[in-house]
Structure formats: C-alpha cells, structure tokens
Amino acid sequence: MIRLYDSARAAVAPLEPRDAGRVSIYLCGPTVYDLPHLGHGRHALVWDVLRRWLTFTGLQVRFVSNITDIDDKIIARADAEHVGEEAITATYEAAWWAALDALGVARPDEAPHATAYVEAMVDLIEELVDRDVAYELDDGVYFDVSSVTDYGLLAGQSLESLRSGARVETNLLKRSPLDFALWKNAKFGEPSWASPFGPGRPGWHTECVVMSLGLLGDGFDIHGGGLDLKFPHHENERAQAVALGRHFASHWVHHGWVMVGEEKMSKSLGNFTSLTDLLAQTDARAYRLLVLRSHYRSPIEVSPATMKDAERALARLDALARRFELAPLAGATLEVAASVEWSEEGRALYDVVAAAMENDLDTPAAVAVLFEALTRANALADEGDEHRARSLAEAVAACFAGLGLRLVAAEAALDDESADLVARRDQARSARDWASADRYRDELVTLGWIVEDGPTGTVVRRG
RNA sequence: GGCGGCGUGGCCGAGUGGUUAGGCAGGGGCCUGCAAAGCCCCGUACUCCGGUUCGAAUCCGGACGCCGCCUCCA
Structure with missing residues (x-):
C-alpha cells in the first residue's frame, strides 16, 4: 500500500x-x-x-x-x-x-x-x-x-x-x-x-x-x-x-x-498567472509533466523557461509514441493496470515505477525511471530488437497513462499545399535532386512543420 | 515572537551514509545525401564552518542566505 x-x-x-x-x-x-x-x-x-x-x-x-x-x-x-x-x-x-x-x-x-x-x-x-x-x-x-x-x-x-x-x-x-x-x-x-x-x-x-x-x-x-x-x-x-x-x-x-520565480509575475512574462492563459499558449500535458517532475510537497517554479523545458521533454515522449505507433491510453477515463497486458520487461518497469509512487508519491523518481526506459526502448529498436523495444515502449506509455499523461503519436492533418510539397520533396529525393528536396523542406518548415525522413519518405508534424 | 521548509552541476529538479537520479541546454561521435528523430560518450555538483564516522551532499551543532504559515488563499 x-x-x-x-x-x-x-x-x-x-x-x-x-x-x-x-x-x-x-x-x-x-x-x-x-x-x-x-x-x-x-x-x-x-x-x-x-x-x-x-x-x-x-x-x-x-x-x-x-x-x-x-x-x-x-x-x-x-x-x-x-x-x-x-x-x-x-x-x-x-x-x-x-x-x-x-x-x-x-x-x-x-x-x-x-x-x-x-x-x-x-x-x-x-x-x-x-x-x-x-x-x-x-x-x-x-x-x-x-x-x-x-x-x-x-x-x-x-x-x-x-x-x-x-x-x-x-x-x-x-x-x-x-x-x-x-x-x-x-x-x-x-x-x-x-x-x-x-x-x-x-x-x-x-x-x-x-x-x-x-x-x-x-x-x-x-x-x-x-x-x-x-x-x-x-x-x-x-x-x-x-x-x-x-x-x-x-x-x-x-x-x-x-512559485512564479525570481522573475516575478508580470505582464511582460505573458500573463502566466491565469491557468486559462497558460492553457491557451501551451500543451496542457507539458504542465502535467512539469508537475510530475517535482515532488508534490516541494514548491515548483512555473516560468516560460521551465515550461519550455517540460515541452521539450514531452516531445521526446511523443516521439516514442510516433516511432512505435502507440495507441493513446490515457484520457478522460481512468485506466486500470489490471487491464494492461504487461510484457515481462513491462511488468518489471511497472514494479519500479509503482515502488516510487508508493514512496510518498515520488513522481520525479517514477518519471526518471520512465525516461530511462524510453532511452532503452529506442536503443533496443536501433539494435533491431523490435519485439522487446515495442513491449518496453508500450509499458512506458501505459505507466504514463497511469499518471494521466497521454502520449500522442497522431499526425496533424495535412492541408493540400503541404501535401503537395511533401509529394514533390519525395519525388526530388528519389531523383537525388537534393537542392530541390531541401528547398521543399524549407518551404514546409516555413509553414510550421517539422520535417523528418522516415522509411516511407517525408514525414511532417507540427512543432 | 512561535512553528515549519529550503540552499545540489549552465538551468529545472530528485536523492539521502559508500555504487550513474532524470530532464532541458551545451560539446564530441554514430546514423543521414544534408537534416530531423534516435543511439553512444562527456560536465564529476551538493551555501559556509565545525563535529560524528573507515567514509557525509546525506547524521549532529553552529553561521549565513532564502521562503512559507500563524489573516483570505490550491
């Protein structure tokens, strides 16, 4: 208990x-x-x-x-x-x-x-x-x-x-x-x-x-x-x-x-006092991650810098979800671990996370363990051990679901202009026309996309 | 005045007697047409002064600094 x-x-x-x-x-x-x-x-x-x-x-x-x-x-x-x-x-x-x-x-x-x-x-x-x-x-x-x-x-x-x-x-x-x-x-x-x-x-x-x-x-x-x-x-x-x-x-x-930090809250910091305002300008999951990364009894500093930090860490989690095409787990409903089918390494991960959580809700320790597992899952995949990598990645997502943090793999819908640029870039790349490919990439970036080359060609996502 | 908490590497932030926290940022490398993503390696920190101990960031005492509660407040 x-x-x-x-x-x-x-x-x-x-x-x-x-x-x-x-x-x-x-x-x-x-x-x-x-x-x-x-x-x-x-x-x-x-x-x-x-x-x-x-x-x-x-x-x-x-x-x-x-x-x-x-x-x-x-x-x-x-x-x-x-x-x-x-x-x-x-x-x-x-x-x-x-x-x-x-x-x-x-x-x-x-x-x-x-x-x-x-x-x-x-x-x-x-x-x-x-x-x-x-x-x-x-x-x-x-x-x-x-x-x-x-x-x-x-x-x-x-x-x-x-x-x-x-x-x-x-x-x-x-x-x-x-x-x-x-x-x-x-x-x-x-x-x-x-x-x-x-x-x-x-x-x-x-x-x-x-x-x-x-x-x-x-x-x-x-x-x-x-x-x-x-x-x-x-x-x-x-x-x-x-x-x-x-x-x-x-x-x-x-x-x-x-805490609002040594910068003290002011209009110049972007109205970072109202929750409504914060949610309007950032992914709410980043705030949850920020909260999870410190102990509940400690003060936390919320500032543009600490939020940015959390957003970048969150991006790594989402990247894992993308790489393994993990299905979303957490949402409005409360997930129950009993319904999760743990793999062997997944169960071991859960046990370590649970031990941290049972120790006065040590979420920072739990998150640290999960990030280590994330790195391990990626490394296993790089080595070609697709099976173990996937089961570990799924366990990471399941544990985060237990903390209420949903990992998002979903791609944003492509508008026609972007879709056209993606197609052209793939064409240029298969023709080894790097100059054109780079130009199309720049245009996509200008449109606000992050561009990656996957096994199936150009993949874009929102930054 | 009383009570309580805190001071950790560039930043955020855990830990608690001896073994890598973790993240972000930064440097180097692998991968890549170039990138991105990913992986590997790197910083060797713990306010100061005493003490206990074979050994302290971790325990004890003191100093300094910061914060909170004692009034409404998540």
Whole structure:
C-alpha cells in the first residue's frame, strides 16, 4: 500500500484504507469567485495523479471535491459587478471545470456545493452549541477552540503559541482570537438562510466537515488540499469533528505551491498567472509533466523557461509514441493496470515505477525511471530488437497513462499545399535532386512543420 | 515572537551514509545525401564552518542566505 506524508503525524505513514480495496478522498475545492490560476492547476493535477494512480493499481477510489459557492469574496464580487451571487458562481465554476477538462483532470465522483448543504450545516452548528463548544455573539456563532484539547495538531503548534501569533482581530468579543465563525449573521442585502441563530450564512470551515462526513462517512481515508489550507481551514474542520466526537479523516495530505520565480509575475512574462492563459499558449500535458517532475510537497517554479523545458521533454515522449505507433491510453477515463497486458520487461518497469509512487508519491523518481526506459526502448529498436523495444515502449506509455499523461503519436492533418510539397520533396529525393528536396523542406518548415525522413519518405508534424 | 521548509552541476529538479537520479541546454561521435528523430560518450555538483564516522551532499551543532504559515488563499 502507498505510503504518504500525513500532516497530523508529521511523518510518512502507510495509507490504511478503512475498507479494504477502497480509498475515499475528500479534497477542498475552489471558491468560485475568479478564474483559476496556476496554483489551482497544480493542485488539480497532483490530486488527479494520486487518484489515477491508485485507480490504476486496482483500488476503487471514491473522489469527492467540493465547490464553495457562498463566501465573502463571492458576495463582494457580485456587489462590485452589480449582479447576483449566482451569476458569479456560475461563471467561475464553468471556468473551473473548463480548465480542469483542458488539463485532462478527471471529474470528481461527486462535487458537492456548499449551498446545497446549508441545512445540514445548521444542524451541525446547533449540535456544537448544544455541546457548549460554540457560542453566539451579535454577529454570529463562534467555535470555542479551547474546547479541543489538541487544537493545533495540524499546524504543529500549541494553542498558546498560535494565539500569541494571531495578528488580526475581527471581533473583540470573541473568547479567543482563534475562535472562528460557524455562522455569520446576514447584513443588509446579503444572501441568507434561515437558522435558529437568525438569518445568515455558514462560515467556510463548516461545509467541508458536513460534506466529507456526509458523503464519505466517518473515518474516511484522505483529506487533502494545498499547504495553505492546513491552517486554519483544516485545523478548524478537524476541531469541529473532534468536538462532535466524530472520527474524521485518517490521513491529511498537503501539497506545495507554485512559485512564479525570481522573475516575478508580470505582464511582460505573458500573463502566466491565469491557468486559462497558460492553457491557451501551451500543451496542457507539458504542465502535467512539469508537475510530475517535482515532488508534490516541494514548491515548483512555473516560468516560460521551465515550461519550455517540460515541452521539450514531452516531445521526446511523443516521439516514442510516433516511432512505435502507440495507441493513446490515457484520457478522460481512468485506466486500470489490471487491464494492461504487461510484457515481462513491462511488468518489471511497472514494479519500479509503482515502488516510487508508493514512496510518498515520488513522481520525479517514477518519471526518471520512465525516461530511462524510453532511452532503452529506442536503443533496443536501433539494435533491431523490435519485439522487446515495442513491449518496453508500450509499458512506458501505459505507466504514463497511469499518471494521466497521454502520449500522442497522431499526425496533424495535412492541408493540400503541404501535401503537395511533401509529394514533390519525395519525388526530388528519389531523383537525388537534393537542392530541390531541401528547398521543399524549407518551404514546409516555413509553414510550421517539422520535417523528418522516415522509411516511407517525408514525414511532417507540427512543432 | 512561535512553528515549519529550503540552499545540489549552465538551468529545472530528485536523492539521502559508500555504487550513474532524470530532464532541458551545451560539446564530441554514430546514423543521414544534408537534416530531423534516435543511439553512444562527456560536465564529476551538493551555501559556509565545525563535529560524528573507515567514509557525509546525506547524521549532529553552529553561521549565513532564502521562503512559507500563524489573516483570505490550491
């Protein structure tokens, strides 16, 4: 079974699924008030890779990722644009899914919306009040963090040291600056729901407790998100569950951030902040490869240079697919390794990749192994060992499929002009008219093709 | 102030007590009409100072530098 770093234990620990053969994952999704950025993209990719890999190895994964569609920022944006909150959330949720689709990230099994769970949240808050771990103030209901003895577990700090570091005070009546809002009373014009505490809306930290426990049940396996959610969001989620006597997530997994490098983000770098913009100007698979080539807990630098690097590496993978005419494997569907017919060397490769993956999702090691195998497959083919070369190449593609990266062999469709140039060049070459052949090649290059001479003659592809 | 992370060859980026990470870029060679693709060879890195050890990039201590969290955030 895979071993993953658990933020609660501050150590790598084996994942011990509640139900054998099944893994339940709850992921904190986006608040839909703006376009997704590169960080969201990495986030989505990291979890897509984990989910796909677990599925690939034969586990049955139930993957839930929520949409936060009620929040202060949504209200603020709706106000600023003089539209309803639903207009904002509809727009940006659509943008979210569009970006994930473009990244080749599989949709969650369920994507619950916070607004559909308000009643359940109210019930939960009432129970917390009944248990005397929450209290009402003029502007809402607050959770009393001192009621949870190990508050600060995820942050790795004591309640006292967290308190001493608190910087922002929003409500001086709170018993502790760390106490957080469970319910916010509605101000004039704000969207609201009825509750025993008066009309208002839930605080952010409650929705994930209700939805994760509601959909996945007590003791679900993995709760994940970005490192920035560890505290206070996840800490606060956990506090509520603990206060209720519920068994919450057994494994907490957090990933690192996207850095925009020392060049700092600026317009001159080409708007490299929005995921939508990145996807418009590069192959989404290159971003996945970039993400795979660093460890999920490390920061990654996304810049034109690192993207270019990834694109070139990706080109080698596609070249392998072309050489062996590999069929596409990964896509919207989740591949299962059990259905892959491994050759002997393919199975050996898979075992090494799997060992890397099980070691806290060591994708960089897995990718390194796959690149070595790629070189070996090409070398075997050069030596004429077509059979072993092919089986190894197929295994490389299958393993990448397990990581959600599709190798593309497909040629772009030729327009008439290009097709004509290709025919002329082949003619010139068979007549050993190198000058003409080179001229036609130059023309094809000018049209944006990369020109190669294969056994069947001129082959072109898009660069 | 508290807590945590990081500093690796031109660049990106793993690793973790002794054996080649890997990729990109660069140099040389093979192949090719010339290329492209592919293959082979090449750089001998680990912030600094001490210490532990037969042996440290890897463990311990210290210094310097960088970053993050403690407030909304993937």
